[in-house]
Amino acid sequence: MIKLTYVKKAIITAACITLCIVLPMAFHSIPNAGSIYCPMHIPVLLCGLICGWPFGLLCGLAGPFLSSVFTGMPPVAILPIMMIELATYGIVTGMMMKVVHTQKVYGDLYIGLVIALMTGRIVAGLMRALIFASGEYSIAIWVTTYFITAWPALIIQLAFIPMIVFALEKAQLIPMRYPQSYNERV
Amino acid sequence: MNTFIGSYIEKKSLVHKLDAFIKLICVFILITAIIMCQSIYSYIVCILFLTIIIHISHIGFFNAMSGVKHMWLFFVMIFLMNCFFFESSYSLWNWGIFHLSYEGMIQGLNVVLRVVFSMIVGNLFVSTTSPLDIVGAIESFIFALRYIGVPIQDVAIILGVSIQFIPMFIEETDMIKKAQIARGARFESKKLLDKAKGIIPLVIPVFLSAFKKADELSIAMEARGYHRTRKKERFHHRHIQMIDISILIIVIVFCIIEMII
Amino acid sequence: MSVKVKNLSFQYDKGIKVLKDVSFEIKKGEFVGIMGHTGCGKSTLIQLISGLLTPTSGNIYIDDEDINHKKYDRALLRQKVGIVFQYPEYQLFETTVEKDVAFALKNNKFSQKEIKERVRWALEMMGFSYEDIRKKSPLSLSGGEKRRVAIAGVIVSQPHILIFDEPIAGLDPYGRLEFLKLVKALHQQGTTIIMVSHNIDILCEYTQKMLVFHQGQLITNESTKDIFNNLDFLSKYQMETSQIRHISQKLYERGFIVSPYITNYQEFINEVKDVLNRGQL
Numbered sequence: 001m002i003k004l005t006y007v008k009k010a011i012i013t014a015a016c017i018t019l020c021i022v023l024p025m026a027f028h029s030i031p032n033a034g035s036i037y038c039p040m041h042i043p044v045l046l047c048g049l050i051c052g053w054p055f056g057l058l059c060g061l062a063g064p065f066l067s068s069v070f071t072g073m074p075p076v077a078i079l080p081i082m083m084i085e086l087a088t089y090g091i092v093t094g095m096m097m098k099v100v101h102t103q104k105v106y107g108d109l110y111i112g113l114v115i116a117l118m119t120g121r122i123v124a125g126l127m128r129a130l131i132f133a134s135g136e137y138s139i140a141i142w143v144t145t146y147f148i149t150a151w152p153a154l155i156i157q158l159a160f161i162p163m164i165v166f167a168l169e170k171a172q173l174i175p176m177r178y179p180q181s182y183n184e185r186v
Numbered sequence: 187m188n189t190f191i192g193s194y195i196e197k198k199s200l201v202h203k204l205d206a207f208i209k210l211i212c213v214f215i216l217i218t219a220i221i222m223c224q225s226i227y228s229y230i231v232c233i234l235f236l237t238i239i240i241h242i243s244h245i246g247f248f249n250a251m252s253g254v255k256h257m258w259l260f261f262v263m264i265f266l267m268n269c270f271f272f273e274s275s276y277s278l279w280n281w282g283i284f285h286l287s288y289e290g291m292i293q294g295l296n297v298v299l300r301v302v303f304s305m306i307v308g309n310l311f312v313s314t315t316s317p318l319d320i321v322g323a324i325e326s327f328i329f330a331l332r333y334i335g336v337p338i339q340d341v342a343i344i345l346g347v348s349i350q351f352i353p354m355f356i357e358e359t360d361m362i363k364k365a366q367i368a369r370g371a372r373f374e375s376k377k378l379l380d381k382a383k384g385i386i387p388l389v390i391p392v393f394l395s396a397f398k399k400a401d402e403l404s405i406a407m408e409a410r411g412y413h414r415t416r417k418k419e420r421f422h423h424r425h426i427q428m429i430d431i432s433i434l435i436i437v438i439v440f441c442i443i444e445m446i447i
Numbered sequence: 448m449s450v451k452v453k454n455l456s457f458q459y460d461k462g463i464k465v466l467k468d469v470s471f472e473i474k475k476g477e478f479v480g481i482m483g484h485t486g487c488g489k490s491t492l493i494q495l496i497s498g499l500l501t502p503t504s505g506n507i508y509i510d511d512e513d514i515n516h517k518k519y520d521r522a523l524l525r526q527k528v529g530i531v532f533q534y535p536e537y538q539l540f541e542t543t544v545e546k547d548v549a550f551a552l553k554n555n556k557f558s559q560k561e562i563k564e565r566v567r568w569a570l571e572m573m574g575f576s577y578e579d580i581r582k583k584s585p586l587s588l589s590g591g592e593k594r595r596v597a598i599a600g601v602i603v604s605q606p607h608i609l610i611f612d613e614p615i616a617g618l619d620p621y622g623r624l625e626f627l628k629l630v631k632a633l634h635q636q637g638t639t640i641i642m643v644s645h646n647i648d649i650l651c652e653y654t655q656k657m658l659v660f661h662q663g664q665l666i667t668n669e670s671t672k673d674i675f676n677n678l679d680f681l682s683k684y685q686m687e688t689s690q691i692r693h694i695s696q697k698l699y700e701r702g703f704i705v706s707p708y709i710t711n712y713q714e715f716i717n718e719v720k721d722v723l724n725r726g727q728l
Contacts, residue, residue: 007412008404010340014347015355015400019392021348022355026363026388042389062345069312069320070352075253075305080217156382163386164393167540171586173397358537364499365538368530369600370522370554387550390540394586 002175009051012174013059016047020063024073038153040064044086045161048093049112050174056090085124092116105177109162117154195313200429201243202314206323208430212437213311219441220303227447229299235440236306245313250306252313257305261298268294321349326424347403355396362391449474450496450608450639455505457491465491467663468505473641473656475607478634480650480671481643482686483660489643492660493610496641497530509608522555529606533613535597536590544570544588544596545581551604569603570596573629591622598629608639615646627653651675651689651711659686675710691715 004012023039044063048056064082068074074082096112168174196202201209223229240250269291270284279286312320325345329338366387367373373384450473457466466488473479481489494500496507498514498521506513514524532538541547548566557565567577573595585596602609611630615623627649634640644650650657650671657674659667661684667674675681675688692710695718699707704722709715 005404005408007408008401010344011347011400011404011407012397014344015351015396017344017348018351018355019396021352022359023389023392025356026359026392027385043393046393058341058344062348065324066345066348069317072253072312075257075308078301079308152382159382160386160389164390166542167390167394167586168397170584171394171398173394173401361532362537364494365530365532365535367499368497368525368528369538369551370525370604371550372554387538387540391537394540395537 002172004051004175009055013047013051013055016043016059017063017066019043020059021067021070024067025071038157040067040082041086041089041153041157042160042164044090045093045113045116045157046164048090048116049097049109049161049165050168051094052098053091053094056094057087058090060085060087060090081124081127084127085120088120088123089116092119103178105165106162108177109165110158113158113161117157194316195245195249196316197244197314199242199244199314200433201239201245201310203429204314204433205424205426205430206315206319207326207424208426208434209311209315210320210323210327212434213307215437215441216307217304219444220300220307222441222445223296223300223303225447228444231440231443231447232303236303239310240306243310243314245310249313250309252309254302254305257301261301264297264301265291265294268297321345351396351399354399355392358395358399359388359392362395363388366391449508449510450641451508451511452496453506453508455492455495455507456503457488457495457500458503465663466495466502469663469665470505471658471665471668473639476634476637476639477656478640478654479642480654480657481641481660482645482647482650482657484685487660488663489660490612493530493612493641493643496608497528497610498524499530525551526555526604527606528608528610529601529604530610531598531601531612531614533616534594535601536593538597538600539585539593542584543581544583544585547585547596548600548603550600555604565603565605566599569599572602572632573599574625575599591618594618594622595626602633606638608641609633610641610643612643613645614642615644615649623649647675647687648689648691651691652713659684672708672710676708 020040020043023043027039040063044056044060047059051059061083064074064079064086068079093112093116096115097108100108100111102108102111165174169176204212220232223232240247243250270286271290278288315323325342328336328341331338369387371384371387373381373388452472453470455466455469456464458464469488469492481492483489491500495502496509501515507515509524509527512519539547541550545566548569549562552562552565566581570577570580575592575595580596585593588596598614614630615626618626630640630642631653642650642654654671657667657669657671658665659674666684667680675692678688681688689710691712691714692707695704695709695715696707698704704718706718709718
């Protein structure tokens with residue numbers, strides 16, 4: 001039985017931060033992938049889901065920051081917004097996993113993810129509107145663009161993250177959320 | 187995969203010599219000042235100030251502007267959206283939901299200029315500070331957080347480990363990508379859904395291998411007796427000199443001026 | 448299914464020359480070993496042959512067709528050349544073994560029936576029982592099983608040329624033996640095999656020909672037996688010969704056997720049998 005100790009959570013967080021830097025680089029050679037899929041979101045969401053909110057928060061702040069320092073992506077100008085958005089994801093997913101217990105892994109993951117993705121986008125959209133454009137109409141535009149341009153990323157995150165979680169559970173790299181239901185699934 | 191855009195330019199200048207931690211604080215203050223820009227005068231002061239910094243940093247105008255060129259489409263979009271969607275009492279031209287207005291144009295210009303200026307400040311910081319110094323500065327910055335109960339030592343270890351992971355993960359990801367390409371994986375499909383499906387063989391193994399590495403390292407660390415740290419953190423000694431303090435004061439004064447005009 | 452390499456050079460963006468003017472030919476059905484110190488360009492070479500990297504200059508011909516020509520069909524190359532990287536188990540990702548092994552086929556419009564047959568063949572080739580393994584998750588298998596599934600995922604497209612990069616690293620002695628048996632079986636079915644390895648004994652045992660690299664240059668391209676009998680040459684490049692060669696040298700010096708030029712196990716056994724038959728011992 002695998003147990004997530006404090007050290008293990010810390011190192012998993014470190015790995016997720018590294019993936020925030022490496023995944024966008026890997027996607028770099030695939031045309032348009034970076035802007036469509038937001039590859040940096042996936043490790044942050046996973047980190048929050050698996051390690052809890054303090055680690056998710058750290059990953060959400062440090063991931064984009066280090067990526068910006070080492071690779072220049074995202075550019076410094078949009079870095080603060082991105083950090084706020086990702087940090088929100090990390091915190092909310094972590095908290096959701098603590099609060100939501102539907103007895104189904106899928107249920108927990110989807111509820112957590114949907115709420116986190118909504119909150120993160122709303123927070124980031126608001127911040128963006130407040131910082132860059134203060135007109136009343138602009139807020140509405142910013143929020144809508146946040147959802148319209150980013151819908152492929154939304155779908156990808158909702159589809160990929162449960163897949164990755166199951167793969168990690170099967171490879172016995174993270175503990176089962178509901179060990180008793182394992183046999184039913186298989 | 188080898189394109190590190192991180193753009194440190196080694197030169198000897200006042201800006202390079204500045205303490206990285208102080209410089210980081212200056213960056214935050216400058217960006218705040220830029221966001222505060224409202225009037226034409228504030229922009230002129232801002233441009234003057236940035237020109238002086240670029241000049242004394244010896245990194246050259248083009249390096250300071252790097253990245254700005256690539257984002258022209260983004261700028262045009264922001265500008266046009268503000269031009270046409272800004273709700274104003276008086277518009278020059280109407281068509282459906284589009285309203286062209288003076289206020290909108292000014293708002294659009296405002297946004298674009300702010301982003302460009304922020305990018306210049308960011309470029310100045312990363313091209314005059316070596317990546318190692320940047321990390322050191324961040325460490326010091328985070329150190330301040332200890333007073334609100336953040337386990338700084340642990341954060342430092344996590345950041346250190348994640349930086350050490352970078353070359354290993356890059357290599358690993360590259361290998362996985364090549365192995366899947368050799369098995370006939372296609373990443374460059376035109377259709378969005380196929381494209382998304384196409385990256386599964388890349389993303390899942392990358393995460394598995396990353397978590398495997400994390401697992402191995404954490405076992406090794408626990409075996410060597412790492413636990414949750416409670417002990418006091420050694421302070422990263424910084425040699426902050428008069429020049430650093432004076433520059434910081436100048437930047438703060440600049441920020442206040444920007445807010446007033 | 449021959450591989451012909453002509454004046455091949457490769458250089459990374461940063462300007463380090465990894466391969467310098469390499470030319471050789473590998474004929475159909477050969478079992479070729481590649482050897483050299485770490486950083487000598489072996490990995491680069493096999494990635495060039497499988498079309499994962501593009502040469503800086505020079506050409507690679509597979510079946511007399513230039514694989515870097517604009518009109519060359521990359522999908523065809525993927526079918527012709529299979530490559531098994533070091534630690535191939537990291538490429539597994541599907542939910543079942545069957546799906547994972549079939550991955551290489553899905554991109555090349557095969558019929559369902561054909562896919563199933565090939566997957567069965569590949570898994571059985573790798574020593575699994577198809578019915579037992581197909582529904583299992585590849586991620587929850589043991590290390591050795593994972594590797595065999597991953598290799599099945601490469602051989603399933605029945606490549607004519609199969610490249611292995613350090614295939615035995617991290618396998619236990621039994622796993623090694625099993626694996627080498629499978630490689631031999633594939634070779635006997637007519638597959639051209641190229642194997643990169645540091646393990647000299649295994650190279651001596653299985654390969655017919657060797658390509659030896661030193662600092663990006665091909666320093667020799669002869670039969671395995673000749674290379675490992677040329678002790679002066681090997682020591683010049685700080686390389687070792689096989690255990691068997693050492694033993695036969697010692698035995699020869701003491702007058703037990705007639706010739707010291709024995710590099711592999713089978714020859715050694717034959718020689719010893721000969722000696723015993725002649726009653727010299």
